[in-house]
Amino acid sequence: MLDLDRLPLSRKQLTSIGQATARINLWHGSVRSGKTIASLLAFVIAIATAGPSGLIIICGRSLQTIERNVLEPLQDRALFGPLARHIVHTRGATTAVILGRTVHLIGAADARAEGRLRGLTAQLAYVDEATLLPEGFWTQLLARLSVPGARLFATTNPDSPRHWLKTGYIDRAGELNLRAWHFRLADNPSLSPEYVADLTAEYVGLWRRRMIDGAWVVAEGAVYDMWDEARHVVAELPPMRRYWCGIDYGTTNPFAAVLLGEGVDGRLYVTNEWRHDSRAKHRSMTDAQYSAAVRSWLADLTISPEWTFIDPSAASFSTQMWQDGHAGVARARNEVVEGIRSVAALLAAGRLLVHESCTGLLDELPGYSWDPKATERGDDAPIKSDDHSADALRYAVHSTAHEWRHLLTLAA
Incomplete structure (x- = not known):
């Protein structure tokens, strides 16, 4: 039969x-x-x-x-x-x-x-x-x-x-x-x-990964629908001209810091990240402890970023970093949609790459999606979930747009 x-x-x-x-x-x-x-x-x-x-x-x-x-x-x-x-x-x-x-x-x-x-x-x-x-x-x-x-x-x-x-x-x-x-x-x-x-x-980008490769990635409603790990993730980094740091502050939610570097090849790279998830680790941290941890992380990397752009809602943490002598503390630009456009423009041009060690960011970017409820209201807003490293990246990228805008005119 x-x-x-x-x-x-x-x-x-x-x-x-x-x-x-x-x-x-x-x-x-x-x-x-x-x-x-x-x-x-x-x-x-x-x-x-x-x-x-x-x-x-x-x-x-x-x-x-x-x-x-x-x-x-x-x-x-x-x-x-x-x-x-x-x-x-x-x-x-x-x-x-x-x-x-x-x-x-x-x-x-x-x-x-x-x-x-x-x-x-x-x-x-x-x-x-x-x-x-x-x-x-x-x-x-x-x-x-x-x-x-x-x-x-x-x-x-x-x-x-x-x-x-x-x-x-x-x-x-x-x-x-x-x-x-x-x-x-x-x-x-x-x-x-x-x-x-x-x-x-x-199919290209996320659609190709989902429909051809069968990968579990968001295609419909993806904020960064041009994201493609094969194109945007690297195992090796070129020498860097300078660095910036972006920080998304969290107490009950994860705390995320990303280091953004400008390579000698005219591209931006997320070179390193530091995260602390108090729920997963069952341990909360104070502003002073976060400040010490971030400064220790940067010291271990022997990197001094020109500016550290911090979540503007985290005023007490910014004050703590300044009091602890961390140079270049600044409020991040937090225009969400404009910041997303800045990141998207770099990704689409092949001018923003992520090192494979930045697993927190790599986990978040494929699933970073527009909120359909906000869309129904006529608003553009991403879903506020699993977005902490993505927000830290947005802070660093958008706050330095005047520094790297010329890179978009170069051939990708």
């Missing part, structure tokens, strides 16, 4: 099908990368070998997306051959029959869908586009998979690197009974080289 040899499957697809024995099995990656076919085959094999106890469930954003993304491919004889005859579904119905087993179809457009799962006992579940489902629904679904040996199969395209599925599950695969497989466009053997080349050429 199911002959895998007749299908043009890649080694990665075959490996994932054979290894999909964990409680949570997750295929994630770019569009048209082959993850859906592999996951559906693994799900059907699980149905064929499942015992009689417990329900079988397919979940998606809506009944229509379940029909389009799951049932229609399974009924495609060109893909699944004789197996397609054993997938029976009437459009609009909330159940289907797969290999003689009744399968329940559940749309989960919002948090209220969680109630549809309550009281169920399931043995197998398939989730289409998992990042589009409410986290509460996903959590409840896992709780309902209580039959011994129960398994969940899920697919998704990448979303924000801070998405709950990424941070709570994929990043914790080593702690959980979870297996995940990452797919890129090039992993699909059924696509012609010409199609792959054409599609790849259509």
Whole structure:
């Protein structure tokens, strides 16, 4: 009934099908990368070998997306051959029959869908586009998979690197009974080289990383949508002509300092960073302690920045730095949108690069996004979350715009 040899499957697809024995099995990656076919085959094999106890469930954003993304491919004889005859579904119905087993179809457009799962006992579940489902629904679904040996199969395209599925599950695969497989466009053997080349050429920056490489980066609404690690992150630094420092002050929130250097090659570089997260380290610091830590960090680097631009709301910290004899203390320019434009202009021109050691900043920049609620009000404002190193960079860059503006006229 199911002959895998007749299908043009890649080694990665075959490996994932054979290894999909964990409680949570997750295929994630770019569009048209082959993850859906592999996951559906693994799900059907699980149905064929499942015992009689417990329900079988397919979940998606809506009944229509379940029909389009799951049932229609399974009924495609060109893909699944004789197996397609054993997938029976009437459009609009909330159940289907797969290999003689009744399968329940559940749309989960919002948090209220969680109630549809309550009281169920399931043995197998398939989730289409998992990042589009409410986290509460996903959590409840896992709780309902209580039959011994129960398994969940899920697919998704990448979303924000801070998405709950990424941070709570994929990043914790080593702690959980979870297996995940990452797919890129090039992993699909059924696509012609010409199609792959054409599609790849259509995307740049973050969109290329998400849609082609399957990376978990923000594309829609990204503040710095030109950000590309392959282009903007460096492992080596040239000699620097001078330095500036930007500081975003935090007590309960992270405190972040970045060092911005002007290289002899006519580019700006984020060369170093220092961060303290009081929540993560369970230790708060006073203004005096922060001042001592920043000055010690700079002394260890043997760097004296011309100016240190500090979060203008941190007046007491600025005073502390001045009293401690730190030269060049100044209030940072804090015009948010204008500062973002300054950073974006440098990134787009290839005139601002980040050293690979600055992991706090590198973690924040891909997910630094515009606030959709502010957009609805007609305002331009970034989401105030995970932005402390990004703000420190903005302070340093925008406050020195008159010093580096001429660099934009040079060829990138």
